[in-house]
Amino acid sequence: MTQANDLKAWQQKAQAQTELVLERLLPSETQIPQRLHEAMRYVTLGGGKRLRPLLVLAASELGDADLTAVEQAMGAIEMVHVYSLVHDDMPAMDNDSLRRGKPTCHVQYGEATALLVGDALQTQAFEVLSRPTALPAERRLKMLSVLAKASGSLGMAGGQAIDLANVGKPMNQAELKQMHGLKTGALIRAAVVLGALACPDLGDGEIDRLDCYAAKLGLAFQVIDDVLDCEADTATLGKTAGKDADNDKPTYVKLMGLSEARVYAEELIAEAVALLQPFGEKAAHLRQLAEFVTARKN
Amino acid sequence: MTQANDLKAWQQKAQAQTELVLERLLPSETQIPQRLHEAMRYVTLGGGKRLRPLLVLAASELGDADLTAVEQAMGAIEMVHVYSLVHDDMPAMDNDSLRRGKPTCHVQYGEATALLVGDALQTQAFEVLSRPTALPAERRLKMLSVLAKASGSLGMAGGQAIDLANVGKPMNQAELKQMHGLKTGALIRAAVVLGALACPDLGDGEIDRLDCYAAKLGLAFQVIDDVLDCEADTATLGKTAGKDADNDKPTYVKLMGLSEARVYAEELIAEAVALLQPFGEKAAHLRQLAEFVTARKN
Numbered sequence: 001m002t003q004a005n006d007l008k009a010w011q012q013k014a015q016a017q018t019e020l021v022l023e024r025l026l027p028s029e030t031q032i033p034q035r036l037h038e039a040m041r042y043v044t045l046g047g048g049k050r051l052r053p054l055l056v057l058a059a060s061e062l063g064d065a066d067l068t069a070v071e072q073a074m075g076a077i078e079m080v081h082v083y084s085l086v087h088d089d090m091p092a093m094d095n096d097s098l099r100r101g102k103p104t105c106h107v108q109y110g111e112a113t114a115l116l117v118g119d120a121l122q123t124q125a126f127e128v129l130s131r132p133t134a135l136p137a138e139r140r141l142k143m144l145s146v147l148a149k150a151s152g153s154l155g156m157a158g159g160q161a162i163d164l165a166n167v168g169k170p171m172n173q174a175e176l177k178q179m180h181g182l183k184t185g186a187l188i189r190a191a192v193v194l195g196a197l198a199c200p201d202l203g204d205g206e207i208d209r210l211d212c213y214a215a216k217l218g219l220a221f222q223v224i225d226d227v228l229d230c231e232a233d234t235a236t237l238g239k240t241a242g243k244d245a246d247n248d249k250p251t252y253v254k255l256m257g258l259s260e261a262r263v264y265a266e267e268l269i270a271e272a273v274a275l276l277q278p279f280g281e282k283a284a285h286l287r288q289l290a291e292f293v294t295a296r297k298n
Numbered sequence: 299m300t301q302a303n304d305l306k307a308w309q310q311k312a313q314a315q316t317e318l319v320l321e322r323l324l325p326s327e328t329q330i331p332q333r334l335h336e337a338m339r340y341v342t343l344g345g346g347k348r349l350r351p352l353l354v355l356a357a358s359e360l361g362d363a364d365l366t367a368v369e370q371a372m373g374a375i376e377m378v379h380v381y382s383l384v385h386d387d388m389p390a391m392d393n394d395s396l397r398r399g400k401p402t403c404h405v406q407y408g409e410a411t412a413l414l415v416g417d418a419l420q421t422q423a424f425e426v427l428s429r430p431t432a433l434p435a436e437r438r439l440k441m442l443s444v445l446a447k448a449s450g451s452l453g454m455a456g457g458q459a460i461d462l463a464n465v466g467k468p469m470n471q472a473e474l475k476q477m478h479g480l481k482t483g484a485l486i487r488a489a490v491v492l493g494a495l496a497c498p499d500l501g502d503g504e505i506d507r508l509d510c511y512a513a514k515l516g517l518a519f520q521v522i523d524d525v526l527d528c529e530a531d532t533a534t535l536g537k538t539a540g541k542d543a544d545n546d547k548p549t550y551v552k553l554m555g556l557s558e559a560r561v562y563a564e565e566l567i568a569e570a571v572a573l574l575q576p577f578g579e580k581a582a583h584l585r586q587l588a589e590f591v592t593a594r595k596n
Binding site: 098118127 | 300325330331333334335364381382385388390391395402408409410411412413414416418420421422424425429434435436438439442445446447450451452454455456458459462463474476526586
């Protein structure tokens with residue numbers, strides 16, 4: 001098998017594992033309140049790149065991971081990501097009607113339910129991560145702390161607030177980097193760090209190195225997102241294309257130009273991959289995921 | 299001092315302590331994103347009965363409590379409560395414009411910010427509760443689990459979903475009890491249980507007994523809420539009165555009648571207080587808080 005085929009096979013297997021994990025960690029739609037649970041499953045199951053759970057899994061391959069902890073982290077981080085999408089799609093925010101090729105939550109279930117779906121998915125993430133594993137309790141608390149810090153007002157939600165405050169305003173590259181570092185980067189870093197924390201044999205030095213890898217990866221991911229949003233059409237993306245430009249949102253493409261933005265992303269990925277060198281072959285999937293980010297089409 | 303005066307003095311002291319705790323546990327409004335942090339502080343600081351933090355504090359008096367853990371729990375549970383109010387007040391839900399005598403969050407800061415304020419306050423609650431204390435790590439994990447279970451789709455958010463699904467529909471007393479048991483009761487029970495968990499010397503039997511006390515208290519609280527909503531006018535309540543009746547929401551008053559509802563609440567409080575008997579004088583504030591619930595005017 002070629003390396004590209006190998007990654008594709010691993011990705012598909014890991015995506016299937018993510019689906020099973022989420023299926024198991026979400027409340028059943030036979031449980032009361034059924035409609036809320038049905039909607040939580042509607043938005044979470046059946047699609048998405050699953051980049052964050054894949055990063056958890058790939059990072060966990062660097063050490064002697066506790067499988068239960070890895071799967072809890074995979075599920076929890078995807079729930080946080082999906083909750084943010086559900087709220088972000090609402091009329092008060094981006095007012096998107098299509099997500100992953102399906103009607104968005106508020107279109108399908110109404111705004112009040114969409115609000116509760118996002119709220120309850122966030123809670124479920126923390127509930128899942130507070131369940132028992134074989135890891136030392138201090139390590140489990142650290143995982144909860146990492147997820148909370150990455151998701152809140154000094155992480156993802158903070159990035160969304162900065163984004164919101166800057167619609168229609170010019171931003172320089174440093175400001176854009178800070179905004180995306182919180183909005184997208186914080187959760188991508190948390191994914192990698194959670195995967196590493198699920199390995200009791202990985203220490204602070206190794207986790208810090210992985211955090212640096214993830215910071216560069218997260219930034220590259222956002223730059224490529226801007227590139228794709230500029231290039232792609234609605235059919236390929238499975239979401240409404242050109243929204244960012246329509247909304248006068250600052251993007252890397254507007255700031256740097258299309259080809260320069262792509263070059264910048266490729267440089268970031270090269271730096272990220274270089275940081276993985278001490279981990280040798282165990283980092284194969286983290287390396288391949290980084291390269292996938294610049295190669296992806298949606 | 300009479301018992302009533304004693305409670306009033308304790309309550310005022312405990313409310314002031316809650317304010318200080320929240321003040322310290324919320325991000326400063328000088329931190330980026332400032333507007334989000336300003337809005338998080340606007341909705342959380344400066345008011346409210348603080349029933350849940352007071353229950354945490356009163357329950358923690360039953361044992362040899364860790365003060366840091368108690369204050370984290372006081373702050374975290376109030377943040378969850380306030381986040382739920384912020385989202386509940388939004389146009390997609392109750393569309394309220396007044397809360398604690400001030401314009402609601404979406405009126406003051408806009409809907410998009412209100413959405414993020416609720417989201418980020420929920421995250422902050424879990425972040426705060428994941429901070430170090432002198433309690434054993436397993437006990438700290440248990441506290442996180444209790445808060446998550448009480449807040450999510452099988453707790454508070456689930457109760458809101460049931461409430462939403464039943465506007466304009468008849469509900470019998472069992473259904474109403476189930477709905478409120480989740481919507482209001484779950485968090486009130488969590489408050490008492492968290493206070494007890496902050497005492498390493500309190501065991502499962504004692505915690506279960508306190509949980510029963512809190513379940514009865516939570517139900518009585520909701521019954522009285524319905525009574526007050528029926529009786530009171532906007533000026534006294536500091537929120538728009540008569541909303542539940544307007545919205546065709548099922549209430550205990552509609553189901554039982556006004557005076558029967560008040561009698562039912564008083565019976566529940568008597569049962570709750572009886573459960574505190576083994577704790578003797580240490581339970582004075584829990585006992586008084588229970589009696590306060592039926593005596594309150596808003």
